[in-house]
Structure formats: structure tokens, C-alpha cells
Amino acid sequence: MMPSLVVLTDFFAVTNRALSYAAGLAVPLHAQLVLLHTRYDGLPVPEGFNERHTAPGEWKTDQALRHLAAEQTVPTEVDVAEGFLPEAVTEAVRRHHPLCMVLGRPSAATEPAELLTNAVMDLLRHAPHPLLLVPAVGWDAFPPRRFLLAVDGQPFTFNDADHQEVLSRLLQATHATLDAVYVTDDEHALPGASNVLETVRANDLVSTFAESRLHEVYHASAVAGVLEETARQEADVLVVVVRRHSLLGSLFHSSVTAQLIQESAIPVLLLPAED
Template sequence: MTAAIVVLTDFLAVSNRALAYAAALAVPLEAHLVLLHVRHDGLLAPQEYAHRHAGRNLRSTQQALHTLAESQPVPTQIEISESFLPDAVAEAVRHHQPLLLVLGRPGTATAPAEVVTSAAMDLLRQAPCPLLIVPTVGWDAVAPRRLVLAVDGEPFALCDNHLLVLRMLEKLNGLLEVVHVTDKRTPKHGAAHILYTVQAGGLAGHLSPNQVSIVHGLQPVAGILQAASDFHADLIVLVARRHNLLSSLFHRSVTAQLLSDSPVPVLLLPSLD
């Protein structure tokens, strides 16, 4: 059985774009797709969609999902859940043990960015699995090759699927740049220390210090986005510390702003701490 990529879908262009991106990843990663449709969720069933399709019954939903699945370039299965979103995703993660979850980032006309961020936090808490957030517009459905990994310079240990980034780099013939951002003019950590924490965390095996970029004098999000732009990155990878993610307003706001402002997809890797 191949590895799974679970995609949260709602039939709208938002999720279909995320689905196309997930399919582009699934081919080189030799994975199959699972389309998870949560019928009564405010994020995946926006109010305007619910009004327009209030009469859609389970059978027509299944038919639409099957049509969507049959158009994918890899084997694709569907699941329909009546549970709340975090519970439905947690069950899907337990059942499929996916490489990652994929969620489209709606535009403000459909759902404010803070709604998506709140959903991402809930998903990371309920189901600690790599979570990929794909922007609504302005992004082609092609697999990424230039990855920027943003770290805070402190040691970390990842949850399951800690080899995901290495697998992506190998299968996609990708390039990796590590970035550490500090608003201090004199950085607390040097490139050698940053490199050690990344290697110890299992995210890279053959990095050199010249693949580590330390950005100082900027706030975290601005520094990450600047480094991503300089590297021409097509994916930002962020180690999301679960303790800080759930309790620290600062770290939560950084994650929220990055998810809201990034012009490229963002992959959140939950850590054990």
C-alpha cells in the first residue's frame, strides 16, 4: 500500500487548487490521495456554498467526489464525515497515517485568514501531522523544488513523518535553504549551531553552513518572506512547536501572519515539544 496524502476538499476552486497541488506532490512521492469531505463544517462548507447547495444529498455528494477522484493522476479514495473538522481529521490520520494533510487557504471573501489559522491550530493539536497550507490564487499546481526551512535556533524533535522533507528533497531533486530570523543586531546563534539543530532534528543530512541564512534586524515573518524571495523558494517549511503554538500568543501570531501573507505554500511540521 502506498503512502497517503489527505486533502480536505469542499468542491470549490479553493480546495480544488489545493487538490491539484497535492496531486502534483503525490506523483513523485509515490503516494495516493484521500479526499476528506466534512459535510457540516464552516471552513469547508462556507455559508454562500451552503445556501447554494442546501439541497445536495449524500448520494450527489458521493457522485461529485467520485468524479473528482477519477480525474486525479494517482489512485484516489474518498471519505465523507459527519464529524466536526478536528475529529474527522484526527480519525483520518489514525486510519491512514498520511505523509501530510493539505488544506486550501480561502480568500477573505470566503473565510478570513484567522479562521484558516484557527483551523490549522486545531488540526495540529488534534492530529499532529505535517500540514500543508496552499494559497488560493497565484500559485501553479507543480511540485516544489526550492524549499526554505525556517527555524528558531533551538533544538527540536518532530512528530511522525520527520523524514518527509528529506523524502521531498530526494524525490523532487530539490534544494534546501535554512533561515533563522532574529530582530537582534547580534544573532544569538551562529550558522554552525543552526545547522546542528536542523541535522539533529532529522530535517537534513548533508547541509553545509553556506546553506544557512541568518537574517537579523527584522521581525520573523518579514525575515522569512525576504529569505524565501531571495532564494526564489516555492515552499516555506516551518517547525511548529506545539507547546508554543498553543500557548504563546507571539508564536501563534507569527504562524498566523505567515499563513496569511505567504505567496507560496507553507508546510507546518509539528514538533514534540
């Protein structure tokens, strides 16, 4: 069965570069695309699509999606769901077994940042699956060559064995490197480099991981520390392990997750894990 990338196309992904980014990744991954559209996603309707929930509007949406699928350079199918976003994604994961979901992050000038962040948080709570967020602007590197994994130093376990394979498959397909960063400050002392390394190695995210690729950053703000290291490394993708109980544990709590989603200038890959 050909692997797939499910692109959420509720006129956020299709109005920026998320779809082309997903199509570009699909080539080395030998994957197909699934354009997932939910008719009643619960999100405010973007400007210009006020009639999309009427019968003529839904027909136009279906036609537009089929035309969009036909334009792609990789095999692409359309999946239209009638439910709300978390339920639609849960069903899409069951049907298509995607490597990850892909969602475009609109610029703050076009949509409030909180709108997408709340949708992502809700999605991760109810339909935990690897999710790749692609900013509309601010990044240029493709294919990605440098991945940076943000960890908090605490043990974690993925709730699905397939989730831990996503990163290794992306690294292998794009011939990219992986570094890791963890942030310390006066109030949150972490167990040390050896233990942090063990949290990465224990989950087989990559076949080997050298200590030289682990970077400790001292900063009062976990978000600022991670983003500063992202810039210093000239990373192309930021990878974040998301914990179930608070969406990130220890230093990485829900507000940190939200800020990374909103402020990262590069694509962010969220990997759901158990506590």
C-alpha cells in the same frame, strides 16, 4: 502499502489549485490521494453550498466527490466523515497513515483569512500531523525545486518519527534543494550559526546540510524577515517547524505562525514538533 496524501476537500481545497498540487506531488512520491470530507466541520459554509448539510445536499456532495476522485490522474479514494474537522483528521491519519495533509488556502477576497488560520491552529493542536497549505493564487512553480526551512534556533524533536521523513521524501522525489533561515533582532539573540545548524542536522531532516545553506536575517519582524528571505531565495515551498506549546517557540509564536499562513505567497509545509 502505497503512501497517501490526504486532501481536505471541504470546498476550500477543491475550489483552488490545492488538489491539482497534491495530485502532482503524488506522482513522484508514488502516492495515492484520499479526498477527506467532513460533513460537520464547524466552518461557515462557502457561498453556493448552503444546502450541503441537507439530505439531498449530502447526496450531491458524495456524488461530486466520487466524480472528482474519478477525474484524478493518480489512484484516489473518498473518505467522508461525520464528525468535526480535528476528530476527522485524527481518524484519517490513523486509517491512512498519510505523508501529510493538504489544505487549500482561499484568497482573502473569497474567505476571511482568519477563518482558515483558526481552523489550521485548531487542527495542529488536536491532530498534529504535517500539513501542506496551498494558496489559491500567487505561485506558479511546480514541481517545487527550492524549499526554505524557517527555524528559531532552539532544539526541537518531532513527536512522530514519520514526521521528520516527510521533508526528505519530498526533496528526494522532486529533486529539490533545501536552505534554512533564522531571524535575529536586538531583543532575541540566537545561539549562533553552529547551534542553529545542529538543530537542523540533529533531526535528520536531510542527509547532509551545508553551512552555506543557512541564512541569518536581521529584522525586527520574524514574519517579514522570513518572507523577505523566501522572496530572495525564490523559494517554492516554505517549511515551518511548529512547536506544541505555542505553535512556535521563541521568536516564532502563535501570531507569527498565523501571519506566515496568511501572508506566504507560496505553499507552506507545517511540521509539528515537541518542545
